[in-house]
Amino acid sequence: MALIVQKFGGSSVSDAAAMKRVAGRIARTQRDGNDVVVVVSAMGDTTDELLDLAEEVNPNAPAREMDILLTAGERISMSLLAMAIEAEGIPARSYTGQQAGVLTDSKYGKASIVGVVPDRIRRTLEEGQVAIVAGFQGVNAEANDVTTLGRGGSDTTAVALAASLGADVCEIYTDVDGVYSADPRVVSKARRIPRLSTEETLELASHGAKILHLRAVEFARRYNVPLHVRSSFSELEGTWVVNPTEEDPMEEPIIAGVAHDRSQGKVTVVGVEDVPGSAALLFTTLAEAEANIDTIVQNVSTEATGKTDISFTLPNKDVPAAAAALENLRESLGFEEVQHNGNIGIVSLVGAGMRSNTGVSATLFKALADAGINIQMISTSEIRISVVVDAQEVDAAVRVIHSAFGLDSQDTEAVVYGGTGR
């Protein structure tokens, strides 16, 4: 007997029929002798419909009221799901974030969970009932007002509940059967990854792979909650996301997968004088312009000029404001010009095995060169290599990298680096 937290997203409960199928699955899990806590998102397009209504009555709606509005969606889905489970003969009770003890700060629209006090959920389980909890929402202690965790926050609710209840696993149900080595719409030979470390998952998720809410993975890593990403349409095993331990160091392929992100643009400040404080002034200005900077690259200055170029990526929508803010600095900072380009994509190769394997970046750069794809920027972390390429070349770049690292599904043997000298 295990304690299982199951999270179902909006596409898994899009209508009454889907709701009933999900209810059947939950009922089976409980009949198999498990304690089950379910976290559910709003049905299908509910949230978008509510956003449209809000836009109609007030394009600058106050965040507090917006949170009250949006949480209605989970209220509908959670109570319907409880009813559907009862129809399966299993007692079920639904709870709002507040009732489930999900406490947050007061940042309406993007609140952080500050604690979970799941007393009521525990009692529900003790009484042999399934507990259904509204995802994406909590309550701020000071005002007793409902808050939302931002979109995708239901994953975070599920992991936080799993952590606070000491659940054996947090199952994240989606409309695909796990995490893939690349977006299957881009790479037809992408394959399901059976097991990922939390840090690989973080790198993939933060570089464009739409698999899990970043904060949920952070939570899972910090509190050691095993995640199981799987399909609500099949009984197949999906992808397990776990923290490697000393006893179980994850003898897995070196490369986990390839992520890509088309939502970013690139800005380069050309000819910045390489004196202390330049970068600080630059990025303070950008922060004031509310530009959400992702990757920053600065090359060493050439000795001849004492000047350098600073490039960074940021969400495309923030590019014009960022470029305008920087223009105002041109005189004081004495740089030459600001170039910006929204027509780019970032392709990232992620794998914990990079740490101990040489030659990974060489293989990546050679694959791109062979395909005639120009690299505009490079940045790396310990377990990731990202390249900025032209937007039109993103798909091709993902495919050749995927192939070069033996990730294509026909090739079931892992490719070995380092030793091969590639």
Next chain:
Amino acid sequence: MALIVQKFGGSSVSDAAAMKRVAGRIARTQRDGNDVVVVVSAMGDTTDELLDLAEEVNPNAPAREMDILLTAGERISMSLLAMAIEAEGIPARSYTGQQAGVLTDSKYGKASIVGVVPDRIRRTLEEGQVAIVAGFQGVNAEANDVTTLGRGGSDTTAVALAASLGADVCEIYTDVDGVYSADPRVVSKARRIPRLSTEETLELASHGAKILHLRAVEFARRYNVPLHVRSSFSELEGTWVVNPTEEDPMEEPIIAGVAHDRSQGKVTVVGVEDVPGSAALLFTTLAEAEANIDTIVQNVSTEATGKTDISFTLPNKDVPAAAAALENLRESLGFEEVQHNGNIGIVSLVGAGMRSNTGVSATLFKALADAGINIQMISTSEIRISVVVDAQEVDAAVRVIHSAFGLDSQDTEAVVYGGTGR
């Protein structure tokens, strides 16, 4: 400066445009120097749509979950209305029943308000903000679970809040401009009643006039809250519902209006032996069959037989079960037969002036006789006369009674009874 509670029903906030119009009205009321508390129902057909969804997933849905589901409707409308008012430049905050301090018992689906602790609403008003409160819902103290007051409960929420805040008036906005002397769809000459006593309103509402939720009027009477029923589409004065006082005994027309109700059926138990305990056994049996008895009529027994007939009305849907339950009693009670008829209607004449005026019933019976309408049953209260007629003759009965008492709108002079000998 007054404290005004305004209640808007679902048809007044059916879409974003209607929401904005209502917001404009609320903003004007506040700008005129009033403190404004708004109680709002779910938008248009939201509640019916949610009921349909519930029916699909579980035709026997648990009442607790049903209440969670249905209250989502008010959550949506209240937050959107707050946003729309903010768009008018007036600060507004929306509150659930729980946040507004609406405490109820635990009868999910038909909870009673046991108290209102509107501390948060008071603070909101002190801060110069409009308070929006979700109608129809409260919270039960023991479980901190949301409850609903039953359909139409938003009226009750509004009156209860008005009572607890000591509001100067509770305005009930609808899609008609007040209470009419008869259903305008039946009587084209029906006229708006400028002023009604709470007891007249209770009699009208409980005999088929769809104007106000019965419990809301009871609340208004008990706590002396002046109600103003008016149109959300115009600025016209509507109908005031007030308790007459000694200083203001309401010198109003003798007759308020004519109500009718087609939802009832009639059952007659023929030849019941007139011995103590017969009626008790009869109505205990009916109560166990969950038949919701309305009017009961029993004639004196004839001396010759020592037997009597007992008739009663009840909702049409309850007639078959009630008749079947009574059949089982035939032997023990020794009555002759059970007759039942769902094809009836009840027409009621209501007016506080009946108390001190004779001839009212004679006028009513003569009007029906002149129109060739047969009276099947009669029952009266101090301020009401009700007759049961054939369902096909309800409209005609309402019209001739309305005319006979001078209620038709061309005739603006009140008819005087008693003295005329009619």
